Amino acid sequence: MRSRTTLLGPGLLRMIYQPAIKRHLSRVPLIRRVYNGWLRTHPIDRHLKVDTSGYMEVDQITASEQLRKLVIPYAGSSPSVVRKALTMLPPVDDYQFLDLGCGKGRAMIVASERPFLGITGVDLSRDLLDIAQRNIEVIATTFPARPAMRVHKANAVEFSMPPGKVVLFNYHAFGKELMTTLTQHLEACLATTTEHLLFVYYNPVYAEVLDASPAFTRWYAGTLKCDREEIGFAPDDDDTVVIWESVRNRIGTPHADAERPVVTLQPAWRAGLG
Numbered sequence: 001m002r003s004r005t006t007l008l009g010p011g012l013l014r015m016i017y018q019p020a021i022k023r024h025l026s027r028v029p030l031i032r033r034v035y036n037g038w039l040r041t042h043p044i045d046r047h048l049k050v051d052t053s054g055y056m057e058v059d060q061i062t063a064s065e066q067l068r069k070l071v072i073p074y075a076g077s078s079p080s081v082v083r084k085a086l087t088m089l090p091p092v093d094d095y096q097f098l099d100l101g102c103g104k105g106r107a108m109i110v111a112s113e114r115p116f117l118g119i120t121g122v123d124l125s126r127d128l129l130d131i132a133q134r135n136i137e138v139i140a141t142t143f144p145a146r147p148a149m150r151v152h153k154a155n156a157v158e159f160s161m162p163p164g165k166v167v168l169f170n171y172h173a174f175g176k177e178l179m180t181t182l183t184q185h186l187e188a189c190l191a192t193t194t195e196h197l198l199f200v201y202y203n204p205v206y207a208e209v210l211d212a213s214p215a216f217t218r219w220y221a222g223t224l225k226c227d228r229e230e231i232g233f234a235p236d237d238d239d240t241v242v243i244w245e246s247v248r249n250r251i252g253t254p255h256a257d258a259e260r261p262v263v264t265l266q267p268a269w270r271a272g273l274g
């Protein structure tokens with residue numbers, strides 16, 4: 001399947017960015033989504049020769065009517081925000097990195113800059129995962145010393161957690177119902193095979209679910225600016241990130257202000273779900 005970026009094509013993209021056309025089209029519901037920046041080819045793609053840009057609607061992600069009501073469309077995170085969020089973690093060399101809702105693998109690629117034991121991505125969409133697989137092959141060829149990466153097709157809330165220590169990443173991938181199911185699943189894993197868990201939640205729309213869990217405690221909370229060259233490739237120039245650590249094998253003193261209240265911007269088209 002071709003991504004939405006390809007379907008629009010560079011000529012059409014140039015045309016719809018003409019100021020007069022943009023002014024009119026951005027008043028039209030659905031079409032206004034085109035102007036959120038996600039459809040532009042992101043600098044990370046040009047720099048690394050990968051394909052992580054674009055947007056994929058929920059009806060292209062899954063054929064399941066039931067899941068369509070619960071999941072969020074594909075759009076890549078801002079690499080510099082992911083990079084800054086990962087610097088908030090303790091040393092990660094004995095942790096697996098797991099992106100639940102990995103899409104084309106953009107956050108995985110950024111995570112591969114760090115010495116994780118391994119990097120795994122999970123998504124519902126075979127089309128997105130095929131692109132992610134090509135991307136990780138490019139990264140493995142370009143940077144052979146980086147951690148091994150792999151992807152799986154699965155519903156994130158049913159995926160078996162790797163044993164040991166895990167950094168779990170989620171860029172607002174689903175609604176409250178699935179976040180609640182995931183949190184219950186993680187609580188069960190933490191009672192058995194998961195030794196320690198750091199949960200990095202980018203655009204943490206349902207932070208209250210993790211805040212309410214007795215298995216987690218806040219490690220970091222803040223708003224991170226994206227780098228200058230990434231401005232205009234996503235709806236916002238900064239994003240909120242909250243990190244929780246598991247109470248099991250708690251490692252120490254959290255960042256200052258980790259308990260701050262979370263404010264997330266979620267225009268209806270972005271949140272997708274109530």
Ligand SMILES: C[S@@+](CC[C@H](N)C(=O)[O-])C[C@H]1O[C@@H](n2cnc3c(N)ncnc32)[C@H](O)[C@@H]1O
Nearest residue numbers: 071074076077101103106107123124155156173
């Ligand atoms: C906002 S995108 C994030 C992409 C990627 N993590 C990144 O940072 O660039 C959310 C992704 O989650 C996937 N997704 C949503 N619900 C899911 C679920 N229940 N299980 C697996 N993947 C899911 C979507 O297909 C989409 O690719």
